[in-house]
Each structure stands twice: as structure tokens, then as C-alpha cells.
Amino acid sequence: MLRKVRRMAAAGPRTPTLRLGIGDDAALLRIGAGNEAVLTTDLFVEGVHFLRERDSALTCGRRLATRALSDLAAMGAEPLAVFLSCGFPEDVDDAWRKGLIRGVVSAAREAGAALAGGDLARSPHGVFADIVGLGRVPPRHALLRRGAQPGDLIFVSGTPGLAAWGRRLAHSGALPTNAAARAALRRHQRPRARWELGIALRGLASAAIDISDGLSTDLDHICEESRVGAVVDAAVIPHPAVSAGLELALGGGEDYELLFTVAPSRSSKVKTLAKELRLPLTRIGEITRRRGLRVKTAAGRIEPLAITGWEHFAR
Amino acid sequence: MLRKVRRMAAAGPRTPTLRLGIGDDAALLRIGAGNEAVLTTDLFVEGVHFLRERDSALTCGRRLATRALSDLAAMGAEPLAVFLSCGFPEDVDDAWRKGLIRGVVSAAREAGAALAGGDLARSPHGVFADIVGLGRVPPRHALLRRGAQPGDLIFVSGTPGLAAWGRRLAHSGALPTNAAARAALRRHQRPRARWELGIALRGLASAAIDISDGLSTDLDHICEESRVGAVVDAAVIPHPAVSAGLELALGGGEDYELLFTVAPSRSSKVKTLAKELRLPLTRIGEITRRRGLRVKTAAGRIEPLAITGWEHFAR
Numbered sequence: 316m317l318r319k320v321r322r323m324a325a326a327g328p329r330t331p332t333l334r335l336g337i338g339d340d341a342a343l344l345r346i347g348a349g350n351e352a353v354l355t356t357d358l359f360v361e362g363v364h365f366l367r368e369r370d371s372a373l374t375c376g377r378r379l380a381t382r383a384l385s386d387l388a389a390m391g392a393e394p395l396a397v398f399l400s401c402g403f404p405e406d407v408d409d410a411w412r413k414g415l416i417r418g419v420v421s422a423a424r425e426a427g428a429a430l431a432g433g434d435l436a437r438s439p440h441g442v443f444a445d446i447v448g449l450g451r452v453p454p455r456h457a458l459l460r461r462g463a464q465p466g467d468l469i470f471v472s473g474t475p476g477l478a479a480w481g482r483r484l485a486h487s488g489a490l491p492t493n494a495a496a497r498a499a500l501r502r503h504q505r506p507r508a509r510w511e512l513g514i515a516l517r518g519l520a521s522a523a524i525d526i527s528d529g530l531s532t533d534l535d536h537i538c539e540e541s542r543v544g545a546v547v548d549a550a551v552i553p554h555p556a557v558s559a560g561l562e563l564a565l566g567g568g569e570d571y572e573l574l575f576t577v578a579p580s581r582s583s584k585v586k587t588l589a590k591e592l593r594l595p596l597t598r599i600g601e602i603t604r605r606r607g608l609r610v611k612t613a614a615g616r617i618e619p620l621a622i623t624g625w626e627h628f629a630r
Numbered sequence: 631m632l633r634k635v636r637r638m639a640a641a642g643p644r645t646p647t648l649r650l651g652i653g654d655d656a657a658l659l660r661i662g663a664g665n666e667a668v669l670t671t672d673l674f675v676e677g678v679h680f681l682r683e684r685d686s687a688l689t690c691g692r693r694l695a696t697r698a699l700s701d702l703a704a705m706g707a708e709p710l711a712v713f714l715s716c717g718f719p720e721d722v723d724d725a726w727r728k729g730l731i732r733g734v735v736s737a738a739r740e741a742g743a744a745l746a747g748g749d750l751a752r753s754p755h756g757v758f759a760d761i762v763g764l765g766r767v768p769p770r771h772a773l774l775r776r777g778a779q780p781g782d783l784i785f786v787s788g789t790p791g792l793a794a795w796g797r798r799l800a801h802s803g804a805l806p807t808n809a810a811a812r813a814a815l816r817r818h819q820r821p822r823a824r825w826e827l828g829i830a831l832r833g834l835a836s837a838a839i840d841i842s843d844g845l846s847t848d849l850d851h852i853c854e855e856s857r858v859g860a861v862v863d864a865a866v867i868p869h870p871a872v873s874a875g876l877e878l879a880l881g882g883g884e885d886y887e888l889l890f891t892v893a894p895s896r897s898s899k900v901k902t903l904a905k906e907l908r909l910p911l912t913r914i915g916e917i918t919r920r921r922g923l924r925v926k927t928a929a930g931r932i933e934p935l936a937i938t939g940w941e942h943f944a945r
Contacts, residue, residue: 339705339774339775339776339855340670340701340702340704340705340775340839340840341668341669341670341701341702341704341705341707341763341765342668342669342670343666343667343668343705343767343772344666344667344668344669345666345667345769346661346665346666346667348663348664349663350661351658351659351660351661352658352659352660352661352667352764353656353657353658353659354656354657354659354669354711354713354746354747354762354764355655355656355657355747356713356715356747356748356749356760356762357715357749358715358716358717358749358750358751358760360717360751360752360753360754361754362754363751363752363753363754364751386655386656387655387656389655389656390654390655390656390658392656396669398669398671398762400671400672400673400760401673402673402675402758431669432669432670432671433671434671434672434673434760435673436673436675436678436679437675437678438675438678438758439675439676439677439678439755439756440754440755440756441754441755443717443753443758445671445673445715445749445760447669447671447713447762448656449667449669450656452658454660457658459654460654460655461654524655525655540654
């Protein structure tokens with residue numbers, strides 16, 4: 316199996332940063348003078364994050380790599396490599412294992428990153444995987460959660476909730492009936508992290524996070540770490556055009572969009588960026604000195620915003 | 631639980647390399663101009679690598695960190711940080727989780743490395759963990775498996791097989807009756823990687839590996855990657871003074887000693903190094919052009935050496 320992984324990984328990009336991949340005690344990577352290393356790890360557990368009988372191996376692999384790439388994007392880091400550690404039970408066939416690894420390799424390759432290592436073990440029960448993402452960022456350019464200031468404007472990329480709608484469609488087994496539904500399904504099955512946006516936000520965003528747990532939960536993370544609060548405007552939050560679409564946007568999870576804050580004086584640059592990247596970047600609210608999350612309702616009232624994060628129980 | 635991990639990690643060393651630890655989308659580390667990043671991952675699965683009812687949480691944590699630190703040592707890397715991803719089932723109590731993390735933090739700290747991040751998830755069955763080790767090494771100074779040349783001398787640090795003897799003692803439940811047995815038990819329960827030796831071997835060893843799977847298996851890895859063979863001398867291989875001690879040395883596993891090769895012209899430096907580090911470094915054989923592993927028996931015959939690696943089935 317290790318030989319197979321090595322062959323599949325070798326099909327990925329040969330980057331000048333990856334000096335030595337699979338086959339030694341560790342991988343060797345050139346981060347480059349004047350860069351800092353950015354490292355993230357994410358677990359993916361059968362029965363918690365996915366169901367083998369429902370989610371295809373390729374989709375699982377792509378989602379796995381995207382989780383790591385999205386964390387790197389949220390830091391403003393350039394992706395360099397991913398590392399995959401997997402436990403497989405005996406009832407997992409070779410095609411499923413290969414599909415998972417192929418999904419990881421293909422999603423990583425799109426971001427210019429190589430599968431540079433990992434570990435394989437027998438699992439007594441169920442598949443589990445740990446994905447490691449390694450990237451680089453120039454010193455003092457990383458996007459942190461803790462830099463948001465009162466008065467900063469809050470932006471979100473793309474359409475949060477789209478992946479959750481796609482997940483619902485995929486799990487219902489119903490065929491998508493229009494272009495919007497097809498886009499939602501694609502977002503669930505072939506998620507893509509926003510690494511170009513993350514890199515472009517260096518020096519511009521005061522704080523950033525990726526929406527992997529749901530917009531309200533992740534906005535709360537920024538506010539907690541920055542010791543501030545926020546008001547969002549329900550009328551302008553992009554969301555899927557389905558019933559309870561706003562709820563999907565606020566609590567759907569797995570969107571891998573970026574949520575970020577920008578000082579008002581610099582917000583015109585966000586518009587330019589949206590055009591350059593051909594990616595909707597929507598202003599959805601403002602950071603406040605007053606702690607807690609609030610929402611301006613359609614009726615114009617300011618109310619507390621419920622935190623409805625997605626909890627990953629293989630729903 | 632995340633808060634607890636954060637607090638326990640904060641008790642570790644604040645190194646100038648660790649710019650941002652747990653609490654954001656990823657960790658930020660300064661590798662330093664002119665260094666390469668060295669990254670390794672290792673899985674640790676209940677029922678495969680350990681049994682919860684038998685191995686203490688602290689010992690599991692220490693062994694986990696040591697596996698990563700030992701891979702870094704085998705590359706000649708200076709350890710910087712470890713990252714721990716764990717899946718815990720509901721029947722694992724808080725004391726066991728804390729013990730595991732405490733074991734990781736304490737073993738990492740001894741090597742000057744911080745617990746800089748990771749992930750926690752629910753596991754439907756059994757504990758599993760993935761440990762990531764991050765280190766640094768100057769360019770072209772990493773110790774690889776693939777540099778051994780015919781004629782190079784083969785050395786091993788410490789006493790291979792000691793950990794396996796300790797494991798046998800621990801599993802038998804018998805109290806150690808003498809100093810040697812106590813040392814063996816300690817080696818199993820509080821393993822320690824040889825990072826100082828790895829760093830000292832930069833520019834001296836032509837190839838290196840850590841003995842985590844057993845001396846014969848790991849020597850075979852060096853020979854495979856270097857496309858050479860080896861002859862070892864049974865009479866000089868250090869081993870525990872117990873029945874079948876040589877077999878323990880050749881196939882015991884989890885020793886975390888280093889096995890390395892040095893050009894004959896430079897071998898006198900190894901003697902100096904052993905004195906400086908107060909660590910036995912024993913010359914046990916020679917790299918040959920002829921492929922395959924062979925052993926010189928006590929009777930002076932050269933025979934094929936069986937590869938008897940340790941396969942981690944929680945024995």
C-alpha cells in the first residue's frame with residue numbers, strides 16, 4: 316500500500332519546496348528565507364464526519380484535503396504540502412483506499428501542493444484520517460483571528476450555506492433540478508478552498524477565519540479571540556435561494572469560504588479584489604466594541620444572533 | 631477539552647520559533663533563514679499499538695511524542711514542535727485524556743519542542759492518535775536513508791532490544807529483579823529519542839534511520855533506499871543479557887536508537903562523539919555492494935539475516 320501511495324503522490328506537483336517526500340523518516344521542505352511555516356491538522360472520522368456507505372471515497376479525499384487547504388487560506392498562507400495519516404479497517408477494499416488518496420492528491424494539486432508524506436495503520440473499527448497542511452507566509456503577514464477592531468467591516472466570500480444545501484441534496488438522493496442545485500451539489504462533492512483570496516488578503520484583512528463550522532460559529536471565534544462583538548445584517552447575508560436558506564448560511568458548515576474583517580478606510584480595496592478574483596465578497600456587518608453576536612432582522616430590529624454551528628455528526 | 635489542551639500546551643517551552651500555537655486556524659512557526667523544515671507523522675491506534683487497559687496514559691503519551699522526536703532525530707533535525715490529533719471514544723475518562731496529553735507535552739519539552747496544535751474528535755470505537763513532529767535542519771545536512779555506500783561502517787546507539795525486554799516485563803506484570811531489568815522497563819515506559827546524536831551526525835553519517843521497527847527491518851530500509859547490502863557481526867551487536875537477547879535486538883522494535891553508516895575514513899570521529907554524548911555507539915557491521923542482509927554468526931559463518939521486524943499488533 317505504501318508503494319501505491321508513493322506512486323500516487325509522485326503524480327502530484329514536483330515543487331521546488333518539496334525536497335524529499337515519502338520514503339524516508341520524514342519529509343524535507345524548503346520554506347524559503349524570510350517565510351514562516353504554517354501548519355494545521357484536521358481529523359476526519361467515519362461515523363462522525365462521513366459515512367462510508369454514503370460518501371464516495373473521492374469526495375471524502377477532496378473534503379479532507381480542502382479542510383487543510385482552507386485552514387491555510389484562512390491564515391493567508393501559500394499551500395506547500397499535505398500529509399495524510401489513515402487508519403483502515405480490514406473491510407475497506409483497495410478501490411476505496413485508492414479513491415480517498417486520489418481525492419486528497421487531486422485537491423492538493425489544484426492548490427499547487429504535494430502529498431508529501433503520512434502514515435498508514437490498521438484500524439480495528441472504521442476509517443479515520445488526519446490531514447496535515449503545511450504552508451508558508453512572510454513574517455507578520457499571517458491572517459489571525461485576533462486582529463478585528465471595533466468599526467471594522469465584516470465580509471464573506473461566496474455563498475455560505477451552499478455546501479450544506481448540497482449535502483442535503485446528496486443525502487436525499489434526489490437529482491438536482493436546476494443550475495443552482497447543481498452548483499450546491501458540486502460545492503458539497505468538490506469543495507475548493509479559497510487560497511488565492513487568503514493570500515490576497517495579506518496586509519488588508521485585520522482578522523480572518525474559514526467557515527468550516529458555520530458562519531455564526533466562526534464569526535464568534537473571531538470575536539472571542541479579538542475580544543469584540545459583531546452585528547450582521549440578515550438582509551444582505553448571501554445564502555442559497557431555498558427555504559431556510561439563511562439558516563443554512565449561518566449554521567451550515569463545510570463552506571470553506573473565508574470570513575474576514577477590514578478597516579473601513581481600506582474597504583474599497585475589497586471591491587477591487589472581488590473583481591480580480593471573480594469571487595463575490597459581500598459586506599455583511601460590522602465589528603462592535605460591545606461583546607456578543609447580534610443580527611439586524613428584516614424588520615430592522617437588532618436581536619441576539621443564535622450560534623448554530625455545524626457539529627459534524629455525519630448528518 | 632480544547633481549553634485544557636491549550637493550558638497544558640502553554641506549560642511547555644515558549645520557543646522563539648513558535649510564533650502562534652493553539653487557538654487559530656493553524657500554528658505559525660519560524661523555521662529560520664537557511665533551514666529546511668522536516669515533518670513526520672505517526673499513527674498510534676488502540677488495539678494495534680497499545681492497549682488502554684494495560685498501557686498507562688502517560689506512557690502512551692510519552693511513546694507517542696518519542697516516535698515523532700525519533701523520526702526527527704533520524705533526519706538530523708532539531709525538534710521544534712509536535713502536533714497531536716486524537717479521537718477519543720465516550721468511555722475514555724478525563725484523567726486518561728489528560729494523562730496522554732501530559733505525556734506528549736513532557737516528552738516534547740525534554741527535547742525543547744512545544745505542543746503547538748492538533749485536533750480533537752469523537753471516535754465511535756477506541757482511541758487513535760496521530761502525532762506530527764516538526765523540526766529544522768540546514769540545507770544538505772539532513773540524514774537520509776539513501777546515502778549508504780559499500781564499505782561504510784554500520785553503527786548503532788545504545789542497546790537495541792532493551793525496550794522490547796522492558797515491554798515483555800511490563801506485560802508479564804513481574805517486578806524487575808535487578809538494575810538491568812529496571813533499565814529495560816524504564817526504556818519501555820519512558821522512551822527517549824536521540825535528537826542530540828542525530829544533530830551531531832550531520833555531515834558525518836552517510837545514512838541514518840531510527841530503530842522503531844527492529845534493527846534488521848530498519849537496516850533493510852537503509853539498504854533498500856541506498857541500493858546496497860550489509861553484513862552484521864552477531865558477536866558484537868549490543869543486546870539485553872537475557873535469553874534470546876540477540877533476537878530482541880534484531881527484531882524488538884520501539885528502541886528509538888539510531889542506526890547509521892559512516893565512511894571508514896571518518897569512523898574515528900564516532901568514538902569521540904560517543905564520549906561527548908556519553909552514549910555507546912557500537913560498530914556492528916559493514917555496508918556491501920552485494921544486496922541483501924547477512925550475518926556473521928558466532929561460529930564465523932556468513933549467513934542470510936532474517937528480517938524480523940516488530941509489527942505493532944499490541945503484543
